[in-house]
Amino acid sequence: MSVRDALDRQLTALARAEGSTRPVALVRIGLALLLWSRFADELQPFTALGPAWLALGAAFYGATTWMLLGYRARLATAATAVVVWIMVFAVGRSGAMFSWTHHHTTLLAYAVALLALTPCGGSLSLDRWLAVRAAERAGTAPPPERGPLWAVPLLGVLLSTVYFWGAIDKCTVGFLSGARLELIWMDVYAGSDFVPTGPVHLAFAAASIAVTALEFVLAFGLWVGRWQRWLVPVGLATHAAFYLLLPQVYTFSCTMALLYLAFLDPGAVSRTLDRLL
Amino acid sequence: MDDTRAVALRVAALVGLSGALQIGPVAHQLLGLPLPPLTMSWSMYSGVGRDLCAVRWRADGRPVSRADVLGATAEAGGERLLHSPEAVRLAARPLCEALQADVRAEAWCAGPDGRWVVALGPEERLCP
Numbered sequence: 359m360s361v362r363d364a365l366d367r368q369l370t371a372l373a374r375a376e377g378s379t380r381p382v383a384l385v386r387i388g389l390a391l392l393l394w395s396r397f398a399d400e401l402q403p404f405t406a407l408g409p410a411w412l413a414l415g416a417a418f419y420g421a422t423t424w425m426l427l428g429y430r431a432r433l434a435t436a437a438t439a440v441v442v443w444i445m446v447f448a449v450g451r452s453g454a455m456f457s458w459t460h461h462h463t464t465l466l467a468y469a470v471a472l473l474a475l476t477p478c479g480g481s482l483s484l485d486r487w488l489a490v491r492a493a494e495r496a497g498t499a500p501p502p503e504r505g506p507l508w509a510v511p512l513l514g515v516l517l518s519t520v521y522f523w524g525a526i527d528k529c530t531v532g533f534l535s536g537a538r539l540e541l542i543w544m545d546v547y548a549g550s551d552f553v554p555t556g557p558v559h560l561a562f563a564a565a566s567i568a569v570t571a572l573e574f575v576l577a578f579g580l581w582v583g584r585w586q587r588w589l590v591p592v593g594l595a596t597h598a599a600f601y602l603l604l605p606q607v608y609t610f611s612c613t614m615a616l617l618y619l620a621f622l623d624p625g626a627v628s629r630t631l632d633r634l635l
Numbered sequence: 636m637d638d639t640r641a642v643a644l645r646v647a648a649l650v651g652l653s654g655a656l657q658i659g660p661v662a663h664q665l666l667g668l669p670l671p672p673l674t675m676s677w678s679m680y681s682g683v684g685r686d687l688c689a690v691r692w693r694a695d696g697r698p699v700s701r702a703d704v705l706g707a708t709a710e711a712g713g714e715r716l717l718h719s720p721e722a723v724r725l726a727a728r729p730l731c732e733a734l735q736a737d738v739r740a741e742a743w744c745a746g747p748d749g750r751w752v753v754a755l756g757p758e759e760r761l762c763p
Binding site: 369370372373374443447461464465468472475508509511512515516519520523524526527530531532533535537538540541542543544545546549550551552553554604610 | 641646649653660673689701716743
């Protein structure tokens with residue numbers, strides 16, 4: 359079998375993939391809450407300086423609440439994506455809200471847009487509740503919580519893209535020598551009277567190389583099922599450390615952690631939920 | 636829509652959207668072009684501490700700490716972060732007044748490629 363045949367077969371299998379809708383439902387709920395966490399206070403009615411801002415706030419609250427509840431969830435998620443893209447790429451990049459153009463906000467915008475391609479309302483949603491109620495009234499079994507999962511890998515591609523290009527950005531002498539990490543440490547913690555020398559400098563250099571290597575490994579390794587057992591905890595711990603140690607991480611760590619669900623076996627996630635609930 | 640067409644559309648979406656996510660990084664990080672609309676590059680924390688200096692202080696040849704001499708509050712509130720050799724020279728003044736000594740500093744500032752560059756040598760007297 360040629361490489362092309364193998365690729366064709368793999369892509370076709372991805373396009374036909376079906377499975378539990380619970381992981382993407384969890385992503386839907388998580389993203390809606392993260393959007394509130396990041397933007398809600400800036401869009402409350404009393405912050406509005408004019409009708410346009412008031413309308414944007416209304417659209418944001420309306421769409422995200424609709425998405426969280428999960429009524430016609432894909433449409434709700436698509437509507438939320440439109441609103442968030444307007445906020446990030448139109449309002450933010452126009453200069454009106456520079457803080458909306460950061461990595462963590464753009465990551466949210468991309469994630470919501472890609473999620474709209476998944477059956478994210480198939481579980482843990484008003485859609486599901488209505489489907490179960492309809493089945494009960496008809497005296498039939500509730501429909502299975504399954505759907506086409508072809509778009510779920512795109513959430514993984516988004517995660518890998520962030521890791522890969524983040525690692526590429528670190529492949530400079532300045533970063534790998536440890537100097538960039540030392541500068542960040544000084545800026546955040548130690549101030550200018552900190553002169554890293556000897557073993558301290560070596561530790562920063564080692565940490566810089568380790569972080570870069572880890573990002574490369576996560577970019578590709580999370581796709582390998584048998585590596586996930588090790589890489590998922592390491593990746594999550596790394597994001598927890600970033601959130602704890604660095605300022606202005608905002609929702610970035612939580613969004614990345616949430617997107618790990620895209621790599622996990624949907625059936626395994628569903629069975630775990632069954633055991634927990 | 637028949638199954639073959641649906642599969643083809645999904646494969647096209649998978650490949651197309653995966654590629655679209657790479658446009659920003661390739662353009663901005665690899666080729667140095669401005670970020671195309673609706674795209675993002677992933678250079679996190681690239682601006683933090685970009686222009687900082689690391690300073691080792693000496694008074695009459697002995698190492699001193701600004702925090703010890705001036706108090707943590709003064710050091711933190713005023714010039715905790717020094718961004719240029721000139722800022723280092725200015726930060727020496729309170730030390731000169733407090734210690735009445737020959738204050739000097741070795742300073743390394745971040746170069747354009749992120750590496751340390753010697754910015755101030757110990758031969759320069761910083762007190763008037």
